[in-house]
Amino acid sequence: MKDSWYREPWAWLVFILPFTAVVAGISTYIIANTNPDPLVVGDYYKKGKAINLEVGKVKMAQKLGLRFALQLDGNELIIKPTGIEKVFPLLNVNFAHPTLAEQDFYLALTPDGNGHFRHQFEQPVGGKWKITLTSFEGHWKIQDTVGLPQKNFIDFIPDPIKAQ
Incomplete structure (x- = not known):
């Protein structure tokens, strides 16, 4: 009898790495847009x-x-x-x-x-x-x-x- 996929540790590793990258990207986007650097000059x-x-x-x-x-x-x-x-x-x-x-x-x-x-x-x-x-x-x-x-x-x- 075969075990379910969610009991396999390698499956979680494959899912968690891309999920972590997505969460970090979203967090970076939110931080960059809510705390803009006032020293940046537009023109x-x-x-x-x-x-x-x-x-x-x-x-x-x-x-x-x-x-x-x-x-x-x-x-x-x-x-x-x-x-x-x-x-x-x-x-x-x-x-x-x-x-x-x-x-x-x-x-x-x-x-x-x-x-x-x-x-x-x-x-x-x-x-x-x-x-x-x-x-x-x-x-x-x-x-x-x-x-x-x-x-x-x-x-x-x-x-x-x-x-x-």
Whole structure:
């Protein structure tokens, strides 16, 4: 008398392997569609043109000879122009957190009597930040990634490689 097929271990092995692959494929599809990656850009051409525009702004800062020094000691931020005599009516300062976009913030600073830009934070600002300095008109840009706080002044120099 012959045994039934479901009592044979080799039959279960033949059925379970393809079934596992189907379940894994469906799971992967569901995960990919319910948790999309926010860093993926749909139109790469437009993004590339925007990067070229940003590099152009950094090159403009180089051409103008712009340099700044930044210090964040305690809760006081000080940004001072170095190497140039030009006075800026307003300086845009963007702080971008590398991983948490909800912590990003923006400051519009006006110079004091010495031409330095100051801001007093209510709470300490610490950690790694991508800081971008731009003119009021947006014609030039300088950016760098720094660890805060900084007790000593650090130089902000236009670098096209950091603009990307």
